[in-house]
Amino acid sequence: MPKRQLMLALDVGTTKVSALVAEARPDGELAVLGIAATPVVGMRRGLVFEVERVALAIRDAANRANSMAGSDLTQAAVAINGDHLTITPGQAKVSLKSGVIRDEDMQRVLERAAHVELGAGREVVRVIRRGIAVDGFRGVADPQGMVAHTLEADVFVVTGLSTVIRNLRHVVNMAGLQPLELIPAPEASALAVLSAEEKQVGVVHLDVGGGTTGVSVYRSGQLEYFGVIPLGGESITSDLSVGLGVVATQAERLKLEHAAVASEREGTLEVRAVSGQSVKLIPIKEMQEIVAARVDEWTDYVEQHLQRIEWTKGPAAGVVMTGGGALLKGLGPYLETRWGWPVRLGTPIGLGGLSDLSRSPGYATVVGVAKAMASHEQSRTVESPWQRVVQFWVNLWK
Ligand SMILES: Nc1ncnc2c1ncn2[C@@H]1O[C@H](COP(=O)(O)OP(=O)(O)OP(=O)(O)O)[C@@H](O)[C@H]1O
Ligand SMILES: [Mg+2]
Structure with a gap:
């Protein structure tokens, strides 16, 4: 019987650690056997700040993905993120x-x-x-x-x-796992959701996370540009918290349930005060203005990256967004109006198995890490970054 090719992929994001156990099938499809996400505290803008808390979240997500898959994988390919890339x-x-x-x-x-x-x-x-x-x-x-x-x-x-890379490897080790290759998060999430046709005709990919936004451009089938902005959905939550005088958990709930870009909605929302039973009234207009200001600033940053590309026409395949932050209501239509390009949410493609959860835009990075591994059948640990690079190419070439 041919040996099954199982792999463990990790995405240590600013707000959650995702782990995925997948099998590379001979037909090129990736079968998802286990998937889990654990909220994480201790990451900032894609970087590890509190080693122990992050290690615990990694261990939890990896254990749950492994037990769902009935596997015991300890070597993992890991997404790396941050504006240092x-x-x-x-x-x-x-x-x-x-x-x-x-x-x-x-x-x-x-x-x-x-x-x-x-x-x-x-x-x-x-x-x-x-x-x-x-x-x-x-x-x-x-x-x-x-x-x-x-x-x-x-x-x-x-x-x-190097210090960021060392700490990411260290925290994965502390979780009892061995980090194999590191895959840049923007590359991984693009790999999960973009088709070869989109990359050929031209496409902008935005991976809107909690603390970062990856901006990539593909044209003529190749990566033409990528950069990472140290800004994501968390900044909207903290603006709402400060601006409306509510705690972060309430601000997050307001954002997920009610916030929308360029919304005309009026009226008030009731938020229960943290202590006691009193209720605070939040004017919806005020909430939307706070969201709009941050989204406007975020879009300016994205444009600074897109301006580095020479465009004769815009990207023919438009803009594809992944990451939880891309789910903000009204964001797609707002960008379509501002840029005049079609904007869509990207969901991971080419998946089989337990794929419902893994088809969400928020899991694109971890799926892409597994896809990167599957494409070159990486199966062992190599010592230095340089050897890893060479090994990668040797495998890809085969
Ligand atoms: N429905 C929603 N509407 C608005 N924002 C959302 C929604 N769902 C998730 N988010 C936001 O998405 C962000 C998390 O996205 P994601 O899980 O992709 O980030 P991450 O990978 O942990 O972070 P990063 O990639 O920046 O390191 C949070 O700020 C969260 O509030
Ligand atoms: Mg992310």
Whole structure:
């Protein structure tokens, strides 16, 4: 019987840790066998701040996903997030000794392309392949076995702050798990929800989390840009808490149940005071103004990222949003009006098994981490970040 390919994926988000146990099926589908999310305190804007509390949440989510799947996986691929993540383009060209492109040549050119200036305190998280050229012909999808004199590679090297990376690995270890590869959260969530056609014709992807927003642009089938904004749905909650004089849990409930962008709704809402039985009246208009101000500021930040792209026309496939923050009522229509592009919610695709929960936009990152693993059948721990990068490419190439 063929060996079953099970994997554990983790997303240590600002508001929740998600864990997913999945099986990579031979037909390319990912079967979800176990999925769990545990609320977390101790993360800020995608970064670990309170190690023990975060470790407990990781352990809880992973245990529940494992027990649902009847598995006992301890090696996990983990999403990494935060505005410390940046991309640097890298290129390399190698001459082919044998005249035929082999694994070693591909490995050599990708290794060289990934040698970019890292900057102090930074390390490689991941190398994203963008384009391969054979004897100057660009856009070759599978050059293996082709006869050529030269092979060129274009990559994006995703780098991050070493201290953030070390702490993420440390907290996963403290939870009793071994972190394998780290997958940038924006890349993972895009992998979960975007189709090849959307990436081909052009699409903007926004992963709107609690403390971060990932902004990615795909065109001509490739990643063209990504950046992370240290702002997400939590800032709306804290603005509501301060602006309306209610505690954070009440502000969160008001946001989930009543807040909407560009809403004309009037009247008042009753909120029970924290101590005692008295009731506080919240003017809806005031609440919506607070939400609108924050969403306006957030949109300005997103636009600063989108302005770095040269657009002749907008993205033909529009904007696809994931993350819990994308569920804010009225956000999609607001962005459609402001940008003139279609905006939709992205739900994970290509899933089987227990997929109801995993089809929610809030689980896109953890699903994408599993998909990234499934696509290159990573199955072992390797020591250094550099080895991991090389191993990744070796696997992908096969
Ligand atoms: N229905 C909803 N309406 C508005 N906001 C929502 C809704 N559901 C969830 N959210 C918000 O989504 C945010 C959490 O999203 P998500 O779970 O994607 O974040 P995360 O992955 O923990 O954080 P990050 O990606 O920033 O590290 C919270 O701020 C939450 O209030
Ligand atoms: Mg997230």
